[in-house]
Amino acid sequence: MKWSLNAIALAACAATASLHAAESDLAATATNQLGIDLHRQLASGDENLCVSPYSIQSALAMTFAGSDGETRNEMARVLHFPNKDDNIHASFLSLRDSLEETAKKSATLVEQTKKLGGPSESITLSIANRLFAQSGYDFRERFRKFVQKYYGAPFEALDFRKDAAGATQHINKWIADQTRDRIRDLIPVGALNEMTRLVLANAIYLKAAWAHEFNNRATRPAPFHVRGGAGVDVPMMRRQDRQFGYAKQEGFTAVSLPYVGNELQFVVLVPDDASGLHALESKLTAEILSQCAKLEPRDVDLSMPKFKFEPPTILLGEKLQTLGMMSAFDQPRGSANFERIAPRKPNDYLYISQVFHKAFIAVDEKGTEAAAATAVAMATTSAMVKKTPPTEVKVDRPFVYAIQHVSSGVCLFIGRVTDPR
DSSP states (O other): OOOEEEEEEEEOOOOOOOSOHHHHHHHHHHHHHHHHHHHHHHTTSSSOEEEOHHHHHHHHHHHHTTOOHHHHHHHHHHHTOOTTOTHHHHHHHHHHHHHHHHHHHHHHHHHHHGGGTOOSOOOEEEEEEEEEEETTOOOOHHHHHHHHHHHOOOEEEEOHHHHHHHHHHHHHHHHHHHTTTSSOOOSOTTSSOTTEEEEEEEEEEEEEEBSSOOOGGGOEEEEEEGGGSSEEEEEEEEEEEEEEEEEEETTEEEEEEEBTTSSEEEEEEEESSTTOHHHHHHHOOHHHHHHHTTOEEEEEEEEEEOEEEOOOOEEOHHHHHHHTOOGGGTSSTTOOOOTTTSOOBTTBEEEEEEEEEEEEEEEOSSEEEEEEEEEEEEEEEOOOOOSOOOEEEEOOSOEEEEEEETTTOOEEEEEEESOOO
16 A cells, blocks of 8 residues: 655745854754755756745754654755754754744834835735644654644645645645735645645745835846846846945955845845856856855946746756655665654555645846745655945846845745746
8 A cells, every 4th residue: 555645845035043053053054055056957958947946945843843764864864964963853943943033023123114214115025834634544653743833834634635725725725825915736636646645834934025126217128138138128127235245356246235134135246257157067066155145235236137037847856866865765675764743553654755846936126026935855666345336236138036034044035037928
């Protein structure tokens, strides 16, 4: 007999002030490292890309909590978790608390400053975790309490045996509700069946205004070197600001744009050459991302394209196996060990069958709206500042971007723009 266990994480880019930066360091660092690994796996062609390493890590962290033996060792290596240190889960809790606190602080800031001409819209942030479980299945009570404690994830009983299609619709609706309908139909038709036993879901939604909006009237058609080729006119936003973060590195320029409250920022990494995207991506590291959280303010005259992406679901299972997460996918057969979720029997044990990811992002003169979703399917089987002229930065070629929580350095979204149209 073959059972399946599915884990889903849904994320929209969201970041907030971290009151516990030290406590969230483990989660933030691991998230950025996995984000770089997956970006390299996925950015092999010349297409736009948008992924949420925070979403993926949140789903896999809950799944990791139920792993044991060599499966746990492999997952720890791929996810950049300290294998013997359960503080990773406390770190994710601290990071989530920090993100939620940012939204609260931005609301207070807006209320205090809007009468003085400050921003009129605070950050909208929603984070929710839930486990959709087969009613009557033998889940360990300790695991249920663990994910409730560290991820705030209650169990909701569903009956995949009798109505897998209805359960799929129910979970997809929950995801859509949590993301203001930005992520729809995350779980493909037929991905869940009568053997499904659990879906772990993490949903995040963000809508964040710039600290200082771009002027709509300053947006003009301007050339963008689509996929590193000839220039094609696209709507190009422009703004000069003394509070942009700036750094010139070997082969690329980094610029950061703060959102309202200055605790969340949009990072742009622009290669020096129009065809230099792949060279930039090959040198991208978690350390570079960490440094972007500490860029010195500079007077920058920035031109940047508007863009909006709604890419289809990405399958991450093969990518994670390539990175070394083999036994979690029951490779070789019989090796998967998720004993901490449910008792492992010789002819009935859980394994990951697939990981789905889906994202949404829109960047314009007012700010950013973003969402993403990740589904991990598991189954069981029988076996600086000076008075100088502004620095001009034209983002007129393919570039890498990230949405980053400043105090922790975690990147909730990482992607690339090769064609903003």
